Amino acid sequence: MTETIAPNTAPAVRRPLTSRRSVRVVGGLLLPVLILIAWQLTTALGLVSISQLPSPAMVWIAAVDLFDRGELTLYVAISTQRVLIGFAIGAALGLAAGSLVGLSRAADVLLAPTLGAIRAVPSLAWVPLLIIWLKYGEESKITLVAIGAFFPVYTTVAQALRHVDRQLVEAGRAFGLRGVRLFTAVQLPAVIPSVISGLRLALAQAWLFLVAAELLGASMGLGFLLAISGTNGRIDRILLAIILLALLGKLTDAILGVFEKWAIRKWA
Amino acid sequence: MSASTTTSTVARRAAALGGGSARSLAAGPSGAKAALAVEFAGLGRTFAPSAGTVASVAARPVLRDVSLTVRAGEVLAILGTSGCGKSTLLRIAGGLDSPSTGSVQIDGSPTTAFDTRCAVGFQEPRLLPWRTVAANVSLGLPRGTAREAGRARVAELLELVGLTAFAGHRPAAISGGMAQRTSLARALARNPGVLLLDEPFGALDALTRLKMQDLLLDVHAAAPTTVLLVTHDVDEALQLADRIILLGQEPATTDAGGTRADGNARAPGATTFGATIVQELTVPGNRPRDRGSAELAELRGRLLAGLGIDRHGDARGVASSTNIPHFPY
């Protein structure tokens, strides 16, 4: 908020233009629309061959075609389902492990180095192992997504808990709080804003790991669509999958963003 | 103490509190616990050098040989210059810190970590930012207080500290003085055997400070509890306390025999052996006291001298004509 040296007679504080909802929505759509126009122009004027860059209309037709076969809905649904289930499992485990490591010195000493090492393993390295262990079924994909979602939550929660204002924790203890009651009354509320930003990171990472999982071993889903379109040379479908991933990622992130706003108003 | 001089104080007290609301505090929903005696025996506290400091910095003694018995129900004021260890002493009494040597006993048994017989009003307000003022005060309620009774008690305490209108505000939306009053209300909500207050009125303006001092006296009169009150305000100590201790370096450890400029010209680091009780005096008369009495003026002079403040003139000579309390800021 800018410093408005408003006299007391001013009934409401003026909000800067950039914090208005309509301005934000229109402003955010500006660049995508420009890109779309540029894309349309390049293909219409023949600056790039359509075998390299199909026109927006061709991508739209590919979408309609896939939709008519029932594949589009299926792929979007299965990918979203994998992300949501994997994200839920990974975030819950990350919250638990992060709380443990952030609150307990012993857990920090015992667990933090190992978890740090596991975290350093690149996502793709898990895929062959998971496929052998869990076959091509849902479990392997969901596990990989959960691994992806786990670490951002674990790291932010553990960090944030270590940095909770000691004076507040001490005050809580002085007023008779300990254990679970101290955690829910002081430590948890203090870290909620960081937990939510961790969750947002985790969600982005979940989509990332989903595509990794589906690219390498799946029979449906957006990553699978990317993989077979790559081998078939269907650039229109590749673009479609990329656009869908962008939209889905942004949509799920926006939902968490609403939750974040609410939580910050309540807890910060 | 003459009756005429105290009348005005009593009248102001009554006005400030809007009637005898403090009286009802005695029969608070959670019931008053008995005041408990506190006994310090040869207490000392030395802080180990922290990891960040240079190697040459040795362990730092802050307190040494503090021996004192605070009677149940007594109000003890702890005076001393900044950094002499007042907060440390209070924290040890409340089980927030442990002594390096010696011991503290409350009601004849050693203090435990975060002793539940004590309530602390910290030097900083330490309010939970996500809770409203009322919810912060309710944090102080003793465990197992019934919901309704707790709510009534919180409302009562907020009324006493003059924050009813701000009950629903978050700490970020109230002033520093209001936050400090909230913190005081939270400590009072505990109804403790020992009330530990660390400069509870430090951030208040002069008028609010007087009101809050009177509030504390009323609460104490209504529900007797042992109070350990850290302050750097000599007049506050004289007004509120039954007994005052002055923490400082023992004169023997400083070069001058007298106490004249020692407090200000303390050589940093070199000859500190930790602060101990250098003066202990019982304040005469019953509360509320006449702030202008000659007797108090003489005590004030002694305490100020102990704090290293030169009063520009022989305290004993001018004391009887001093009517205006002055604050040693």
Ligand SMILES: Nc1ncnc2c1ncn2[C@@H]1O[C@H](COP(=O)(O)OP(=O)(O)OP(=O)(O)O)[C@@H](O)[C@H]1O
């Ligand atoms: N946890 C700690 N670790 C190391 N040193 C400490 C610690 N707590 C306090 N001290 C030291 O002890 C000394 C006394 O601190 P304390 O807070 O008790 O002073 P105080 O008398 O309350 O001062 P003030 O009036 O300014 O509040 C200080 O020099 C401080 O540096």
Ligand SMILES: [Mg+2]
């Ligand atoms: Mg202090």
